[in-house]
Amino acid sequence: MLAPQPLRVGEGAGMTERETVTPARLRRINAAAVLDLLMSTGPVTGSEIMTATRLSRPTVHAACDELIDLGWVVELDGRRPDGQGRPGRPARCYAFAADNGCVVGVDLGEWKVSAMLADLQGRPLAEAVVQLPSNHAPAGVRLSAARKAVRDVVRQSGAGSGSVRATCVGVAAAVRPGGRIYPSADPQYLPGLADVTITTAIGRGVGGPVLLDNDANLAVLAERWQGVAQDVDNVVLVLAGERLGAGIVVDGRLVRGAGGAAGELALLEIVEGVGDTHGIGAVARMSGQNAVRRQRSARSRAGRSALYDLAAGDPGNVTGEIVAAAARQGDPAALDILRAVAARTARMVGVLSGLLDPELVVIGGGVSDVIDLIHDHVVQELPRWLKRPPRVEASRLGDAGVVTGAVRRALDQAHQEIRATLG
Secondary structure, three states: OOOOOEEEOOHHHOOOOEEEOOHHHHHHHHHHHHHHHHHOOOOEEHHHHHHHHOOOHHHHHHHHHHHHHHOOEEEEEEEOOOOOOOOOOOEEEEEEOOOOOEEEEEEEOOOEEEEEEEEOOOOEEEEEEEEOOOOOOOHHHHHHHHHHHHHHHHHHHOOOHHHEEEEEEEEOOOEOOOOOEOOOOOOOOOOOHHHOOHHHHHHOOOOOOEEEEEHHHHHHHHHHHHOOOOOOOOEEEEEOOOEOEEEEEEOOEEOOOOOOOOOEOHHHHHOOOOOOOEOHHHHHHHHHHHHHHHHHHOOOHHHOOHHHHHOOOOHHHOOHHHHHHHHHOOOHHHHHHHHHHHHHHHHHHHHHHHHHOOOEEEEEOOOHHHHHHHHHHHHHHHHHOOOOOOEEEEOOOHHHHHHHHHHHHHHHHHHHHHHHOOO
16 A cells, blocks of 8 residues: 555646645555546456556555445456456455446437437437427426436336436537527527526436536536547537537547537638538538428429438428438539538538647537538549648438437446545
């Protein structure tokens, strides 16, 4: 075990004076090091813990025994350390008690509410989706849907609500430092949500703290955890379904800004060739609707196309997916729409890259069909605007990016509170 010694506590811990590391404090430090390792990995032997933490064998086993008593670690049937095939008593083997609670992530979207419940290592155990009657549904309807989605995943998983150690809710709006959203300039956008405390409304009857965060911030956390941005420290994720919003990571840190509004992209309204914050899916849909209207008003059927047929002649049926499907069939109107969407997207990526110089730009949201079709054209366009374009990738998480990031944020909160039980 490391000997007690004076320790300079760094500024990152919020202290600058010298502080004596007592034996009790040292035990907590060692237990925390072992706990952090076990929370981030699968079952390991005592020898493997020693190698990873550089702690002595007695210290490792003492820390594991303490964590077992607290309920955060379990000892498994022994196994031999990796690479050791000689006979003898199997080594003691430990694992994090990931089933000693759970976390919930919620995506409070425009058209639907999605929820995911995961164990304390982030493995999904249950998922639920509640559709909203419209994208202009009032706050009460949205919050009721969110509570239902949370109840559904708790019930499906068999976990009691008291076992939920943290919940995180993602919302398509800038989030104030105090945990409420800023009112939108558009009164029909998420009506009434700025007037309520979302975390309190959704957290009724659910154990643990409830956090609120911007959806793009959560989506970029998800990409760095499980998506295409793993091990990338400078990345911008653009959620591009209905509205454009960005999650920004610079030098490995999420950028929120002074008021929590970093990544809000109203500046695009003054960018030539972009002009607003409508997302890729919204632009494709609205352009497709206009094309169907024009074809329907034509006197002859000669000008009608696959896009018209897939929408059954009704502009209200057009979605981004239908535009993409028509483009795959070679529909001229749909191909023109996607070329225009790609050019607009390249300008948007160029603006963000010029400001932030990311290594990677990820385009996410529920528009994967459209993104796949425009990706190459966006990449080809970028050198027009940038001398050193970033890598551009489509998210592989699809419309699960926000709820996955919400699980990650809830998991971080739960782990923080678990560490606090060490004293």
